[in-house]
């Protein structure tokens with residue numbers, strides 16, 4: 138469990154100049170959280186610093202798939218698919234409260250399509266080995282119509298059903314953070330790394346600032362891991378201002394629609410859209426996530442915005458397949474993320490062609506940088522990067538234990554029809570809070586099933602520091618229905634203020650900032 142005063146305790150430890158960490162990780166997304174948990178669970182003294190909130194960056198903005206990557210199979214990248222399928226199985230085993238099986242249906246409009254995808258996806262199943270979650274099967278035209286009642290059936294020849302997994306990215310991230318604390322590691326949000334400490338040219342720690350108080354810290358560490366996603370180049374330049382850029386950000390957007398969009402529980406997968414991309418429509422928390430795009434970007438930013446062309450592309454593609462084409466008014470939320478793709482060495486490669494595999498770089502001064510990868514493989518990325526730190530800094534060679542490490546909230550047989558299922562084993566404690574104090578049962582949003590207890594829980598146990606942390610990443614309201622999240626913002630801010638000891642001025646500022654941010658998740 139993370140306790141309310143943990144932040145103050147950590148800051149006190151950071152202020153002690155004698156404190157030295159074995160492994161210090163910069164960045165609190167999937168990569169950084171995976172690396173920190175790997176390090177702490179192997180017994181290394183570990184600290185993670187996040188400049189904003191945990192998973193504020195790309196790691197709360199994924200398509201929510203835990204997958205081998207059917208597209209990578211088509212590209213012939215077997216080793217990447219194999220690794221991701223293995224990790225899919227491990228994640229399902231270790232966080233069954235957050236990772237669920239999901240069936241996908243590919244509709245086929247050409248005679249060759251059904252046998253082609255059935256063969257390819259059977260190979261996909263075989264690669265998963267004993268961790269396969271269901272065999273792919275060809276579907277007749279009628280079978281596709283039954284599975285996806287919302288799609289057009291003229292020219293439909295049949296289809297293929299296959300299986301992958303689906304999850305909640307920001308919830309997994311916070312559960313990983315809780316597991317990190319349980320393993321003796323530390324993590325703190327709103328502490329930004331502003332520089333590296335170099336001794337005789339070697340990286341021996343970081344300079345950081347607490348963004349809530351502007352207090353500065355100098356923190357010693359034997360190994361420093363740079364897991365800052367699309368920001369890795371900024372950290373690399375803290376060691377060597379002339380360092381070559383290793384990242385190529387690629388933007389992807391998602392439109393969130395009502396469940397009616399699909400009229401069922403099976404996901405739609407379009408393997409090749411007009412411009413050669415894959416498009417998914419996947420049920421998620423009683424909504425449907427439709428995406429994504431792949432647009433090269435020059436600038437790394439924490440809150441990227443969807444371009445009109447991306448929104449139009451998704452709506453236009455959906456129009457080709459859906460009986461009732463969605464329009465802008467049907468979009469409940471638009472969220473946008475930047476893929477931290479490893480920059481290719483060959484000139485002229487499009488971002489959609491760049492490998493999604495991860496890379497580890499060790500700079501001259503010993504800074505270890507992790508780039509690329511995907512949420513599905515976060516654990517393996519953590520294992521590999523900690524191995525790199527061990528061989529570079531000579532930490533004792535402790536064995537990795539994360540393959541079988543249960544993630545906080547772990548609960549078998551989670552009832553997925555329960556709107557609060559994502560809390561896993563913590564669900565009972567939230568129930569208890571409501572039983573002991575009926576006021577905790579106050580409903581903030583009937584549409585999204587949000588209770589006062591969840592807001593209190595986010596501030597008390599999940600290190601939510603701002604209204605956005607709570608509404609966006611602890612209870613997902615912003616991504617599920619931006620307008621509804623704006624409606625409940627004032628009440629949620631009052632509840633948080635009481636819990637964290639803030640005044641009316643804080644409430645007003647938080648509501649204003651959140652409303653401004655959430656407006657960017659709405660289509661006008």
Ligand SMILES: Cc1cc2nc3c(=O)[nH]c(=O)nc-3n(C[C@H](O)[C@H](O)[C@H](O)COP(=O)(O)OP(=O)(O)OC[C@H]3O[C@@H](n4cnc5c(N)ncnc54)[C@H](O)[C@@H]3O)c2cc1C
Nearest residue numbers: 164166167168188194195196200202330366389474512513
């Ligand atoms: C559109 C899209 C869809 C995707 N869908 C999927 C999917 O369905 N399945 C899947 O497996 N993967 C998916 N991915 C990939 C996956 O989401 C990313 O690979 C992963 O989230 C990247 O995590 P990260 O930790 O490297 O980066 P981030 O999550 O961006 O984390 C980096 C963190 O570093 C912090 N930071 C930066 N500078 C500093 C500093 N100076 N001090 C302290 N902290 C700092 C940032 O604030 C940020 O929180 C998708 C990606 C995108 C963009």
